[in-house]
Amino acid sequence: xxxxxxxxxxxxxxxxxxxxxxxxxxxxxxxxxxxxxxxxxxxxxxxxxxxxxxxxxxxxxxxxxxxxxxxxxxxxxxxxxxxxx
Amino acid sequence: xxxxxxxxxxxxxxxxxxxxxxxxxxxxxxxxxxxxxxxxxxxxxxxxxxxxxxxxxxxxxxxxxxxxxxxxxxxxxxxxxxxxxxxxxxxxxxxxxxxxxxxxxxxxxxxxxxxxxxxxxxxxxxxxxxxxxxxxxxxxxxxxxxxxxxxxxxxxxxxxxxxxxxxxxxxxxxxxxxxxxxxxxxxxxxxxxxxxxxxxxxxxxxxxxxxxxxxxxxxxxxxxxxxxxxxxxxxxxxxxxxxxxxxxxxxxxxxxxxxxxxxxxxxxxxxxxxxxxxxxxxxxxxxxxxxx
Numbered sequence: 553x554x555x556x557x558x559x560x561x562x563x564x565x566x567x568x569x570x571x572x573x574x575x576x577x578x579x580x581x582x583x584x585x586x587x588x589x590x591x592x593x594x595x596x597x598x599x600x601x602x603x604x605x606x607x608x609x610x611x612x613x614x615x616x617x618x619x620x621x622x623x624x625x626x627x628x629x630x631x632x633x634x635x636x637x
Numbered sequence: 638x639x640x641x642x643x644x645x646x647x648x649x650x651x652x653x654x655x656x657x658x659x660x661x662x663x664x665x666x667x668x669x670x671x672x673x674x675x676x677x678x679x680x681x682x683x684x685x686x687x688x689x690x691x692x693x694x695x696x697x698x699x700x701x702x703x704x705x706x707x708x709x710x711x712x713x714x715x716x717x718x719x720x721x722x723x724x725x726x727x728x729x730x731x732x733x734x735x736x737x738x739x740x741x742x743x744x745x746x747x748x749x750x751x752x753x754x755x756x757x758x759x760x761x762x763x764x765x766x767x768x769x770x771x772x773x774x775x776x777x778x779x780x781x782x783x784x785x786x787x788x789x790x791x792x793x794x795x796x797x798x799x800x801x802x803x804x805x806x807x808x809x810x811x812x813x814x815x816x817x818x819x820x821x822x823x824x825x826x827x828x829x830x831x832x833x834x835x836x837x838x839x840x841x842x843x844x845x846x847x848x849x850x851x852x853x854x855x856x857x858x859x860x861x862x863x864x865x866x867x868x869x870x871x872x873x874x875x876x877x878x879x880x881x882x883x884x885x886x887x888x889x890x891x892x893x894x895x896x897x898x899x900x901x902x903x904x905x906x907x908x909x910x911x912x913x914x915x916x917x918x919x920x921x922x923x924x925x926x927x928x929x
Contacts, residue, residue: 592821596905600898612901613908 555606557634560625563605567598568621581621592616599624606632646780646793646838660715660743662887666876671715671743674775674814675866675914685872688865692814693718696772697726699812699858699918705769706730709804711759711797712776716744719752732768734759759800767806777815777846783839794841794849802853802921811854811919816840819863821911843915852928854919866914867907874900 555563561581568585569576571594579588585595595615603610608631611617618624628634660671667673668686676688677695696718702708706729708722713733722728733754735741744754755762759776780797781790801811818840843859850856877884877896885893906912 592905592909592911593902596902597898600894600901612904616905616909 554632554634557625557629560602560628560634561621563602564598564621564625567601571598579621581625583621584619585615585621586619602628608632646782659887660739662884665880665884665887666873670717672717673714675862676869677862677916678865678868685869688869690721692774693721694726695916696774696812696814697722697728697770699916700770700772700810702770702772702810703727707732707764707766707768709762709764709768709771710734711771711773711801712779713740713744713754714775715740716747716749716752716754718772718774719754720749723749723751728770732764734762759797762800762804764804767804768809769806770809771801771805771811772813773811774814775816777813778840779838781839781841785839787845790839790841791845791848794846795853798849798853798919805921807921807923809921811921813846813915813917813919815846815915815917816866817861817913817915818842819861819910819913821906840912841915843913846915846917850919852925853922855922856917857920858916858918860916861913862916863907863910863913867904870900870903870907874904 565576565579565581568574568588568590569579572579572589590598592615596612599610599612599615606628608628610628610631614627615624618627663671663673668689670686670689672689672693675692676685677692678688679691697703700708702722704727708719708728708731710716710718710731710733713719713735716733719731719733722731729751731752733744733752734757735754736756736758738756741754741756744752777794777797781793785793798811805811819842843861847856874897877893877900881893884896888896903912907914
């Protein structure tokens with residue numbers, strides 16, 4: 553089943569929280585990844601895992617062009633044809 | 638600078654970690670000439686193969702290698718530049734240095750008259766005669782370790798340039814290509830690549846190379862071709878993915894994923910300008926002024 557944009561946001565929040573050792577409640581979907589403390593290696597790696605999960609190619613520069621969880625989830629949503637619930 | 642007194646940079650073990658994955662693995666996703674460094678594209682539609690040949694010719698012209706008796710390639714990879722130098726650029730003899738046994742074995746299996754590939758560190762290389770030109774592509778990244786501070790890095794690059802100066806004929810050319818740290822803190826882009834794919838290696842900044850070259854070489858040309866490396870990595874990734882099953886059979890699923898992650902991170906780094914791709918053409922200063 554195609555995940556919704558909300559599903560993608562939740563997945564990204566959980567990934568970022570896990571990578572940074574933070575509770576999910578502390579992870580803002582509108583803060584830039586760099587402000588969250590996520591370095592580029594981790595951000596690019598995260599989109600790689602997203603690729604594996606969704607079986608779709610995600611450009612490695614997407615976390616630069618879409619530098620927040622909300623923006624990245626919306627962008628990836630367009631790649632997989634997701635709709636916001 | 639005791640850290641760089643004898644043999645700076647990555648040791649043979651770590652070089653072999655990177656390049657001895659097996660020639661069959663690299664053949665899946667590199668071009669037919671096995672060139673594992675940034676290409677030089679002309680136009681938006683060009684394929685990887687001619688762009689790699691153009692890169693080789695750029696460095697041979699930069700080093701003014703055409704017609705020289707002897708050419709040295711430090712970090713010669715699978716030896717294509719040397720073969721092309723002899724065949725197409727009138728070079729009398731080409732000598733290549735590598736620390737990778739797989740690359741040396743490849744050269745032994747594909748012998749070429751007047752090309753010699755040696756399993757040898759440049760630190761230990763003492764030629765009987767000077768070279769007319771020197772080229773080094775994608776080797777400088779291995780000359781400094783990640784833990785070096787700026788002074789130690791400059792010292793390592795200077796040790797290399799002093800060696801080149803000593804074994805080059807007067808007025809000889811040196812053409813270099815290296816990944817560089819650009820718009821980034823020193824250690825962020827490299828953490829993954831340094832640990833997983835290029836252990837014991839680190840990239841220079843342009844200013845560090847320029848510092849190291851003072852009173853040894855004048856810098857004739859500097860290019861930052863990071864977009865060319867982004868494009869090269871995109872093509873490598875496309876080819877690697879197209880051969881996923883074969884790659885996993887050769888190196889395992891985990892290592893396949895590591896290479897995919899590495900190429901994706903490189904695309905991000907070059908695309909965003911965190912890292913760059915320097916091509917430097919240097920000319921030997923024959924009468925260096927004393928350092929102040």
